[in-house]
Amino acid sequence: MKKHFILFFGFLVISMIGFSQNEKAFHFTPDTTYLPDGTGASYTTTIWVSGYVVGQTITTLNDFLGICVNMEHSYLGDLEISLTCPDSTTIILEDQGGGGTYLGIPLDYDPSPPGIGFDYCWTPNPDYGVMSIEGNSYSTLPAGTYASYQPLSDLIGCPLNGPWTIIVTDNWAIDDGYIFNWGINFVQNPGCFTMLTGQIFADLNGNDIFDSSDVPMPNIELQANPGPYYGMTDANGYYRIWVDSGSYTVNQIGIALPWQQSFPNTPSSYSVAVTTNTYDTISGFNFANIASYYCPDLSVDVVLGSIGICSYPLVTVWYQNNGTMPSSNTTITVELDNNLTYYSGGNLISQNGNLLTFDVGNVGISQQGHFTFTTSYSCNPVWTGATACVEAHIYPDSSCIPVDSTWDHSSVSVEGECTGDSAICFTIYNTGTSGSGDMQGASEYRIYEDNILVYTSNFQLTGSDSLIVCWPANGSTIRLEADQRPGHPGNSHPQESIELCGNPNNSMGQILVVPQDDYDDFVEVDCQEVVSSLDPNDKQVVPQGLLSQHFIDSTDVMEYTIRFQNTGTAPAQKVVIFDTISDFLDVTTFNPMSASHSYTVDILYSNVIRWTFNNIILPDSGADESASHGYVKFKIRQKQGNSIGTVITNSAAIFFDYNLPVWTNQVFNTIGKMDQIVTTTPTVYRKADKIKVFPNPATSNITFEVNSNNYDIVVFNMTGQQIRKISRITTGSYTMSKGNLKNGIYFYKIIANNEMIGSGKLILTK
Structure with missing residues (x-):
């Protein structure tokens, strides 16, 4: 069972196209880029190169065969043409010279429609010299290979994978032109030129053939081995996987109960031999699935928009039925943060304080939908830096x-x-x-102060019973986690965090450090920190991780959100996002959850995710600030066996039309043992109290210094069992012997006048 959403998927053409046996390393884009008249205006077109070994670079000039553009322009002397490689190294190919020489056959009036482009290439062994000099000898610069203004050898060290960008700057008025296509050619061959295609569907009549009674299954991942290479189904259940020549086994890997595969069944996968090294398509690898049980299986996602003081954040809710029968009388509850107030939107049928209930009616098999509503946030500036959360829960949530x-x-x-x-x-x-x-x-x-474990104990309750546990408020963010009993269905991990309670109120930004209780598909929590300003194009990860190393457990599921905004001066027609997945994450568990606009998604090679928003018509922020934003959100699991100290990094590149990519910030997490991450600094609950505990860690004696003349020290083990109590201490300093205490971690409380004034951890070592 997966929590996932699909937004009208369609096919894409991969940016790397092979044309023949000896051209397989030629990376090409057929997109036309208009070069309008301008003074100092720059225009860009980018190819995203994929498929090479991670970290593979240009090591010698012999690795680089050349760069070619098909273009026309009516005044060579206007132009500076440069090339930027994935690490931002830039070389100038043509530096504004050659006077009024034509490139290609332009239509010489302004503005002009496209003329006829010529192929111009810059190579290590050219037939002509630098364009700006050669142009003085011709009225129309002949097609051919040219020397670059700056040496191509400057590209040595550039990564092969990533964005390669042509930048054309028009430095003088009057003339214009077009780049019709361009490509870059390496000696190294990444492969992947044959496309395997098929369809995955819910076979409701059990005949192993997709027909009018069946339902396409979106967002099902497939794998071709060896490789591995991946594909993912679109809204119509179609998929494609790009492979190189060789023999492969193709199987679906995203099917879970209540579904099971019915075709093919003996064997349950396809074997395919790819014998060509040129661009080809092999079709017909279809998979049918039937019900193991009959029931709805509902999933929900919620996204809280950016929040500032006195703002009106938008809440977006997506839902889908992944089950084997329709869901009737479907409702979704959304619990708002205490500082959020419902404003308008959505089919709201009831409200009980902060708990909103929305009616979404009947949801068919594989059907998905969404709605939005607007909230308002408190105008009290004290909440700047606080964390606001919303929790969505879809019903019915029972499982068959x-x-x-x-x-x-x-x-x-x-x-x-x-x-x-x-x-x-x-x-x-x-x-x-x-x-x-x-x-x-x-x-x-367990009780945590600022995500550091400070207390554990046990509970056992009869049905409908409850237990109240109170903890002194000292301004820290306090979290309580409670365990379900063994065998409890689903993945529930009950917890609650409270921040900004007590004095001083100086602990914020702690809630997103750990995973939320939303591992079950029918519930989702989304939190945002209240900010005064933000980067409009960013990457977020939950859990953020503890301390400056961003420690997480090796079993934590990673939830990433990529946010983007058109800050230009005109609507963006197309947005493309590339995200290279860390080698420490399991691509087979990639789960696209939702997005702000209709998109298509591809898994390129083994670890590059590409979202494409065609015809998005995203307004610029000056014309419509609220509508200029977008996002994609996905979850992915770690690979098993990630060792302590492993660092998982992630960032994304966002392309608006044909501009240079906007890189997000890089987020990272470090694998650690969360239950062993401790702080030895005492927690003090009253401003007037002063407490020191040293040495800590200790091998024998531990000294407590307390500015009180009547207090108790109580020591607990990791299970919450009291193992030592020293009562009625009347001196400001007390030394406790290790005695028969075993090496390990212990908790302590310091109590004065029946009130806890301090707490912390003791670490006893040899």
């Missing part, structure tokens, strides 16, 4: 998949609140039925 027989039918949930700015109180609920849903054993709960 048989439950684990070990489950005791209890179900845990957690809620929390700031009480009088002095305490944070959490309520742990067992929402199971009294009697049949009683917890048959204890589960653990």
Whole structure:
């Protein structure tokens, strides 16, 4: 079962096209770029090269065969033409010379329609010299190979993979021209020139053939091995996978209960031999799936727009039925942050405080839809830097998949609140039925201060019972996590975080550090920090990770959002996003969740994801700021076995029309053992108190310095069991012996006048 969404998929043509056996390293774009008249105006056209080994570079000039453009222009002397490689190294190919010499056969009036382009190439071994000099000898510069103004050898060290961009700058008025296409040619051959295609569908009548009674299945991933190479189905269930010559096995890898594959069945995959090294298409590799169980299987996604003080953030909700039968009377609840207020939009049928209920009616098999509504955020500036969250839940959320027989039918949930700015109180609920849903054993709960574990204990509740756990409020962000009982269906991980409670209110930005409780497909949480300004083109990851190393667990699922905005001066007709997935992430688990506009998606080679927004007509921010934004959102799992210290990095390149790419920030996470990440600094709950604990870590004795003459020290082990208590200490300094305590991590509390004034961790070592 996947949480995923599809927005009217269609086919794309991959940017790398092979033309013949000896041209397989020729990367080409057929797009026409108009070069209107302008003084100092620059125009760009970009090819994204993929398929080479990660980190592969141009090592000698012999690796680079040349760059060719098919173009026309009515005044060579106007132009400076340069080439930028993926690491931003730029060389000038032609530097404004040659006077009124024509390039190609232009129609010499302004503005002019396209004329006839000639092929001009810059190569290491050219037939002509530099264009600006050769142009003095011709009225029309002949097609052919030319020397570059700056040496091509300056490209040595450039990565092969990534954006290669031609930049044409028109330095004088009157004349114009066109680039009709261009390409870049390397000696190295990345392969991948044959396209394998087919269709995946829900075979509702069981005849193994797609017909009018069947339903296409979008967002199903496929794999061709060896390679591996990947494909993903569009809205009509069609897919394509680009491969090189060789023998392959093709299978679908994105099918899960309640579906099962019915065709092909013996074997369950296709074998295909690709014998050509030229561009070709081999079709007919179709997959049929039938129901293992009959039930709806609903998924939801929610995206909260950017938030500032006194702003009106837009909330977008997507939903889809991944099940084997339609869903009737479908509703979605959205719980708003306390500082958000519903303003307008969506088919709202009820509101209970911050809990909104929307009616979405009947949702057919594989059907998806969305709605938006507007909220307003508090105008109190104290919330700048706070984190606002929304949580969407789609109903019905029951599963027809048989439950684990070990489950005791209890179900845990957690809620929390700031009480009088002095305490944070959490309520742990067992929402199971009294009697049949009683917890048959204890589960653990944990309390974190600013994402550092400070306390653990156990609870056991009968059905419909609850437990209140309060913790002193000191301005830190406090989180309580509570475990479900073994066998509980789904992936629920109950938790609640409360920030800005107590004094001083100086702890913000802690909520997105850890995963949210939204691993089940029928629930999704989205959080945004309240900011005064932001980069309009950025990359976000949840969990962000702990401390400056951004530590996460090796089992955490990564959720990425790429946001973009047209900050130009005219509508963008097309937006393309490239995202190279880290080698430490599992591309087979790529799960596109939602996007702001209709798009197509491709998996290029083994790890490059490409989203294309054709005909997006994205307004510029000056004309319509609110409509100038867009986003894509996806989840992906880590590869198994990521070791401690592994760093997962990610960034994306965003292309608006034919401009240079806009690179997002780079996000990163480091694999660590979260339960072993500790801080030895005491947490102090009152401004007047001063507490020191040293040495920490300790091998024998530990000294506590407290500015009080009557206090207790209580020590707990990692399970919350009290193992030592020293009462009625009347001196400002007390030294505690390690005694028979084993090496490890312990918690302590310092209590004065029946009030906890400090807490922290002790680390005992040899």
